[in-house]
Amino acid sequence: MMKLSNIHKTYGNGALQIAVLKDINLTIEPGEFVAIMGPSGSGKSTLMNIIGFLDYPSSGNYELNGEMISSFKEKQLAQLRNQHIGFVFQQFFLLPRIPAVKNVETPLIYAGVSKRERRQKAQQMLEKVGLEDRIKHLPNQLSGGQKQRVAIARALVNDPSVIMADEPTGALDSKTSEQIMELFVQLNEEGKTVILVTHEEEVAAHAKRVITIRDGMITDDRRQDA
């Protein structure tokens, strides 16, 4: 369970201080499928980064399964990012010079998994996302949808409980977007918590819970049938 209480995030200092998040209170239970929506500049990405331990709140409490994140050291946060969360980005962020399977292996390297096990798990994940015939391909030999599948395989490879996706379909055409979203739905059905940030209604429509954020504040939090 992820519980955010009175989370504030401000950038800059003095007179130039900009409040990006204002008093966010939010609880996400395991197995939820949450879409965070809002116009650009609303603070939705910042919220996701804080939830995903990529960024720190300026104030407020963040509890993960009853533990206070603010007391965590850099090393523990890295471990959380490694074990607890799988990230998917709009721009895919694949390492360009290594093949798909190596990209998928990367989180396992930081988890200290042996080479053989790494290769095996990475291949399994690529099969899961339907890319068993693209294992040795370099990212630039893959289409956008395929790249995002590799990124999803990479997010899944360490078996995290939470998948976080920042505009995962933002760089894809609508047909491919649909396929990718189906993959997220499938992952959620398998028990993963899925949190995605989007500004597209069609994408948010797949989620079971939609949180709308505007000017750094949660303006709407509703559950829906996917």
Add this chain to the structure above:
Amino acid sequence: MNIVESFKIAFSSIWNHKIRSILTMLGIIIGVAAVIIIVAIGQGAQSMMTDELFAVDKNVIELYYEQDFSDEEGMMGDFYYEEPEITQEDIQILQALPDIRSVIATNSAWGSVTYNDKNAEPEITGVSSEYFSAQSIEVLEGRPINNRDNNGMNRVAMIDTVAREKLFKENEDPLGAIISLDDNPYKVVGVYNSPIPEQFRWSEGGEMLMPRSVIALMYGSREVDRLAVIANDSERIAETGWLAADTLTEHKQLENGSYTTYDLSEIENEINQMVLIMTLFIGSIAGISLLVGGIGVMNIMLVSVSERTREIGLRKALGATRGKILFQFLIESITLTSLGGLIGIGFASATAGLITLLSPIDAMVSPIVILIGVGFSAFIGIIFGILPANKASKLSPIDALRYE
């Protein structure tokens, strides 16, 4: 993440930027190569100089007679120099000293030797029978000069292999041949191998050994004009020299002078000192290029960090700790400089080989220098890699991911 994995990442990153990597390494390559070559030449020159000075064994020490003269006589400029004769008895007394293995008592001459229509101008040494064991002379043909030759003033001579080549055809038997030295006939009784290392031999005329009594007679020289002792223990060479000199002075009851010696090891130390200072001086100038090379590495690593900001952000998002990022970049700069160091060593070894081949200096690249070379270039990698690696590791994951 283990070391092997880090090295793999480092190598692929270097490989992916081949030209940049080579240009970056160039500073290190030149620096390491320059330092190693200079040290190699320095060591080679040092051993050449010492070899030349100490072509004889290190446990040989010469004795000299030094005459005292009062200031008055010196001012008048008419002092009379008289060196005492060394007799067979003196030699035996020295020989009896416990620290002395043997005594070398010789005189010398130059002359023109002819045999049939061939001639040579060998260096002639007058010896007695002890000379052969003292200098461990290898007699190849015939016999050595013995006591009978000296006592009986036999007109005999031994020639070394160089002189043999000058005077005789290969299939000609030199033994018993009568050669003519300055128009006087002598019989060749033996051929020997000169104890002087080949590169320092008198190649024009070779060498010849004759009974020293004969030389004294024929050339009007003293029977012994070079006196040296061979010490049992080369560590105590100076003490042995002084013991011999003092014993001789005392035995001969000299009043106007004394025997003295000087310690070649002091000169050797001075030469070594001088070469060391030169090597350090030039080496440190070459070391500056290592410093410049190191700065080049730092520069490129900084470029690499900003180029790969997003990669660093991604790796952090995927679970890389600060330590792992630091380690990865450090390994990369160490790999870069070590590789440069290795290439530099290869280059230096080739150059040293060429120098050895083309010049009299034996440029030696010792394993320890190679070890230091690699170690030092890796050290440069650490020193100049720390700053960029630290910069990389400190990037916040989200800022790094957002970096355009």
